[in-house]
Amino acid sequence: MMVGMTELSLSTPPAVPVRAPAGREGALSSAMAAPDARGRFGEHGGRYVPESLIPACQEVEAAFRAAWADPEFRRDLDRLLAVHAGRPTPVTPAWRLSAELGVTLLLKREDLAHTGSHKINNVLGQALLAHRMGKTRLIAETGAGQHGVATATAAALLGLRATVFMGSRDIERQALNVFRMKMLGAEVVPVDSGSRTLKDACTEALRHWVGTVSDSYYCVGSVMGPHPYPWMVREFQRVIGDEARAQVAAELTTGTPEYVVACIGGGSNAAGTFAGFVDTPAKLIGVEAEGGAAITSGLPGVLHGFRSYVLQDADGQIGEAHSIAAGLDYPGIGPEHAHLHDLRRATYVTVNDEEVVAAVHRLARTEGIFAALESSHALAWIIRAAGTGELPPGATVLMTLSGRGDKDISALMEIL
Amino acid sequence: MTTVDTLTTPGRLETALRTAGRKLLVPYVTGGLTDNWTDFIAAYEQAGADAVEIGLPFSDPMIDGSVIQQASDVALARGTTVASILADVAKLRPGIPLVAMTYYNLVQRRGLAVFCAALAEAGISGLIVPDAPLEEAGDLAAAAGQHGVELVRLAAPSTPPARLTEIAERSRGFIYAISLMGTTGVRAELAATAGQLAADLKARTDMPVILGLGISTPEHAAEASRYADGVVIASRIMREVLDGATPAEVGAWLATVRTALDA
Ligand SMILES: Cc1ncc(COP(=O)(O)O)c(C=O)c1O
Numbered sequence: 001m002m003v004g005m006t007e008l009s010l011s012t013p014p015a016v017p018v019r020a021p022a023g024r025e026g027a028l029s030s031a032m033a034a035p036d037a038r039g040r041f042g043e044h045g046g047r048y049v050p051e052s053l054i055p056a057c058q059e060v061e062a063a064f065r066a067a068w069a070d071p072e073f074r075r076d077l078d079r080l081l082a083v084h085a086g087r088p089t090p091v092t093p094a095w096r097l098s099a100e101l102g103v104t105l106l107l108k109r110e111d112l113a114h115t116g117s118h119k120i121n122n123v124l125g126q127a128l129l130a131h132r133m134g135k136t137r138l139i140a141e142t143g144a145g146q147h148g149v150a151t152a153t154a155a156a157l158l159g160l161r162a163t164v165f166m167g168s169r170d171i172e173r174q175a176l177n178v179f180r181m182k183m184l185g186a187e188v189v190p191v192d193s194g195s196r197t198l199k200d201a202c203t204e205a206l207r208h209w210v211g212t213v214s215d216s217y218y219c220v221g222s223v224m225g226p227h228p229y230p231w232m233v234r235e236f237q238r239v240i241g242d243e244a245r246a247q248v249a250a251e252l253t254t255g256t257p258e259y260v261v262a263c264i265g266g267g268s269n270a271a272g273t274f275a276g277f278v279d280t281p282a283k284l285i286g287v288e289a290e291g292g293a294a295i296t297s298g299l300p301g302v303l304h305g306f307r308s309y310v311l312q313d314a315d316g317q318i319g320e321a322h323s324i325a326a327g328l329d330y331p332g333i334g335p336e337h338a339h340l341h342d343l344r345r346a347t348y349v350t351v352n353d354e355e356v357v358a359a360v361h362r363l364a365r366t367e368g369i370f371a372a373l374e375s376s377h378a379l380a381w382i383i384r385a386a387g388t389g390e391l392p393p394g395a396t397v398l399m400t401l402s403g404r405g406d407k408d409i410s411a412l413m414e415i416l
Numbered sequence: 417m418t419t420v421d422t423l424t425t426p427g428r429l430e431t432a433l434r435t436a437g438r439k440l441l442v443p444y445v446t447g448g449l450t451d452n453w454t455d456f457i458a459a460y461e462q463a464g465a466d467a468v469e470i471g472l473p474f475s476d477p478m479i480d481g482s483v484i485q486q487a488s489d490v491a492l493a494r495g496t497t498v499a500s501i502l503a504d505v506a507k508l509r510p511g512i513p514l515v516a517m518t519y520y521n522l523v524q525r526r527g528l529a530v531f532c533a534a535l536a537e538a539g540i541s542g543l544i545v546p547d548a549p550l551e552e553a554g555d556l557a558a559a560a561g562q563h564g565v566e567l568v569r570l571a572a573p574s575t576p577p578a579r580l581t582e583i584a585e586r587s588r589g590f591i592y593a594i595s596l597m598g599t600t601g602v603r604a605e606l607a608a609t610a611g612q613l614a615a616d617l618k619a620r621t622d623m624p625v626i627l628g629l630g631i632s633t634p635e636h637a638a639e640a641s642r643y644a645d646g647v648v649i650a651s652r653i654m655r656e657v658l659d660g661a662t663p664a665e666v667g668a669w670l671a672t673v674r675t676a677l678d679a
Binding site: 047052054211300305318 | 523525546
């Protein structure tokens with residue numbers, strides 16, 4: 001039920017429904033099944049939050065379970081994804097770059113979703129849920145500002161207030177998105193603690209939530225946080241993988257790609273993408289920033305309410321991530337990725353800032369697409385791997401292009 | 417929750433608090449905050465503290481407001497580690513029990529059993545881990561029990577009745593009643609939620625119930641002790657210490673809290 005929104009007739013099915021191919025729902029590989037009752041994906045996940053927040057997490061979990069099983073909620077969300085966010089997003093064959101690299105590269109174009117990244121998929125789901133729960137305000141953390149902009153957008157759309165926590169260092173380097181959030185009516189709160197980036201914004205948002213649970217909903221921006229967030233956000237993002245699965249089948253004679261590649265900050269665009277292909281033979285590759293590589297350089301730990309791999313020192317003090325891409329500047333990784341790594345079902349690799357900037361250029365010049373620095377991590381690995389032969393000649397590759405690069409213009413102007 | 421707590425008889429912390437015969441005063445100090453940080457423990461004891469809570473600083477303290485965050489950052493910037501704090505503590509022979517407060521990541525990094533053994537060896541009786549709620553604390557409770565460390569559980573104003581009962585049953589040492597829905601910090605008034613939570617807990621158990629968070633004046637302490645068995649005072653003291661207060665100065669202020677509690 002969408003109180004006061006009947007004029008949008010949200011219950012009408014979307015014009016172009018793209019859902020999981022028939023018969024596949026529920027038949028997914030157990031590698032990306034729902035977490036157990038305690039929110040565990042293997043050894044990871046859980047709910048490591050102060051007692052004060054336990055009832056709030058339980059309330060979100062119960063509301064999500066009910067909503068996700070409710071056809072009316074699913075219809076409302078599909079409708080919003082179609083008419084507001086512009087889904088489905090296309091899959092674009094990267095013709096010239098494919099020829100240069102000697103592989104077949106397909107791009108899932110989340111940069112074309114409203115607000116310029118995949119973050120809107122998750123936010124529309126959570127904002128609808130918050131609305132259904134009777135909450136009047138959204139709280140969010142943001143790194144690159146894309147999740148903050150998406151949250152501000154959904155709040156405006158549903159008549160909710162929004163407060164976005166953002167590290168003061170990120171406020172400097174993502175000024176455009178700060179302005180967008182304010183234009184959309186959101187309050188942006190600078191966070192001056194720690195590394196003044198995404199990690200600290202998350203901690204501050206959690207602290208703030210403790211004091212405001214009665215009217216506020218914490219809209220987590222990636223597959224992280226306490227149970228049920230990692231699972232819920234993956235479910236809201238699986239639209240990427242489900243759409244791509246059907247779209248790629250039409251592009252490739254093999255039906256499914258041999259490689260599925262996505263960048264990883266917390267891991268939501270990757271989780272949503274992988275969810276569509278985990279039951280195929282495709283190799284799943286998650287690309288982290290070299291300076292924020294939780295799986296490559298981290299140890300098991302607990303941060304922001306969940307157990308996963310985390311950059312930390314011998315005492316357990318959290319390390320500071322360093323990346324040119326504010327959205328990947330996070331010392332942890334979503335718990336389901338930690339589990340996929342433990343299972344060896346997905347592989348996690350890293351690229352450095354230089355490779356990323358080169359990849360931004362390369363895609364712009366060969367395909368006429370200006371990708372976000374975050375998304376360009378995925379491309380940077382593909383370019384490198386095609387060069388080294390790690391991606392064999394002729395390989396079919398689906399890459400999720402998670403967002404557009406407009407927000408990075410000033411950062412790039414500084415480097416160039 | 418599946419593991420059994422092995423500590424079944426009251427430990428040193430609980431025994432001391434039960435036999436104090438007065439309202440309980442538990443001041444806090446961030447371990448390694450200053451060169452002379454252990455002098456605060458001595459000053460607290462002299463001022464009439466019944467136990468001392470020692471913060472093992474964490475880089476990302478989720479339930480702490482700006483004062484404890486700042487104290488933690490200062491301590492860590494001085495090179496403070498869990499080992500350095502425990503080495504400092506091991507040299508003390510306080511007449512009152514000590515309780516460590518830290519976050520789960522520090523505990524799990526060393527290993528639950530190794531961490532608890534190290535606390536016990538340093539002479540620390542209790543442990544508070546605010547981000548290990550019932551569902552996540554089973555293994556830790558078992559490890560703590562094996563090493564004679566009393567794992568103090570926390571209850572919040574938002575905790576529903578059935579959980580309060582379980583928290584009361586599982587807690588060792590005392591029950592930490594979080595007085596308000598928020599983070600640690602100096603507050604103008606005692607939260608309205610404090611009294612009800614303390615009363616709800618007292619109705620369930622004879623385990624000492626101690627209110628903490630936001631208790632900032634002798635008046636707050638006196639009022640809180642009408643509902644609960646005592647108070648934890650943290651941010652108010654750490655604010656003063658960050659501003660340069662000496663152990664003697666903080667001790668003198670704490671003595672006024674002692675007086676208010678005894679009145
Ligand atoms: C365009 C873009 N891609 C990726 C990310 C990283 O998030 P995630 O790993 O959750 O997809 C962000 C985060 O800000 C982003 O803005």
